[in-house]
Amino acid sequence: MTCEDCIKDISTSLHNVQGINKVDARLKDQLVFIEGTASPSSIVSAIQATGRDAILRGSGSSNGAAVSILETHSTSVQNNVRGLARMVQVSSNMTIVDLTINGLSPGKYWATVRENGDISRGAETTGGIWESLKNKVLGSEETKEPRGVFGTVDVDAKGKGNVFLDRPVAVWELIGRSMVISKDKEGPFKKEDPDTLVGVIARSAGVWDNDKMVCSCSGKNVWEERKEQVSKGMM
Structure with a gap:
């Protein structure tokens, strides 16, 4: 996200997703906080519909x-x-x-x-x-x-x-x-x-909770991992 228009585009797209009650997009932090019951994949899809990409981050409890x-x-x-x-x-x-x-x-x-x-x-x-x-x-x-x-x-x-x-x-x-x-x-x-x-x-890691930038398994940052999976036919 590079400007307030980015914030507006993403927020509008997310508000159209059923189950999302609140969207708080922060340009400085490059983060979007969402409140509601929508599935994680529908949230990523809504952001992708604006021409951008997104990654689900998480660690959380190993048993959860x-x-x-x-x-x-x-x-x-x-x-x-x-x-x-x-x-x-x-x-x-x-x-x-x-x-x-x-x-x-x-x-x-x-x-x-x-x-x-x-x-x-x-x-x-x-x-x-x-x-x-x-x-x-x-x-x-x-x-x-x-x-x-x-x-x-x-x-x-x-x-x-x-x-x-x-x-x-x-x-x-x-x-x-x-x-x-x-x-x-x-x-x-x-x-x-x-x-x-x-x-x-x-x-697995729990969705939303992990702010690490590098995957310990490969040494690649999360965006590099994302591009590799997309190239293999993943979402």
Whole structure:
């Protein structure tokens, strides 16, 4: 941001996002503070719509946030990373998930958490849906929705999809399991299906809290990391 017109453009774009209640853009600090319930990815998209770029920053509690980089294991695909799920625990038994997809064929996709984190053959080796249980009611069996069924995301004609989900789970329960994005909720899955994504759920920095300028893993600053991921087909 270089002038007050930049502040005006960004603020106007952000106020048009559903769930944003307050925007405080500070030219001197090069920061934008946002209050509301909008998903992090929708905030970044709104800023990008003005011709600028933005980065989500965060560290936070190691037990309160997780991430899953979602890839297709199909050998026919050049850029195999096609999605990202950010998970933040907001209470003792509630986690919100910001799921972004880029590069799949149009349609409705299921987001499920699987029993294990074995992705050696893609989604094919991740096991069943996490906690797929049945309750017996008055002598008959009634199927109970597994905790691992997180919901659905609609992918548009451009191959893009975004959804903000919440589930009554704790982040620590998800670590080490895998997330699958597929048109088929149950499976079985095929390794060569380019429209089935999978990723291990790992501990992550929490969104918004980290002001460090260099990623310790590579020595690159956050903008260099951003450009590298974009070049690979990430958001």
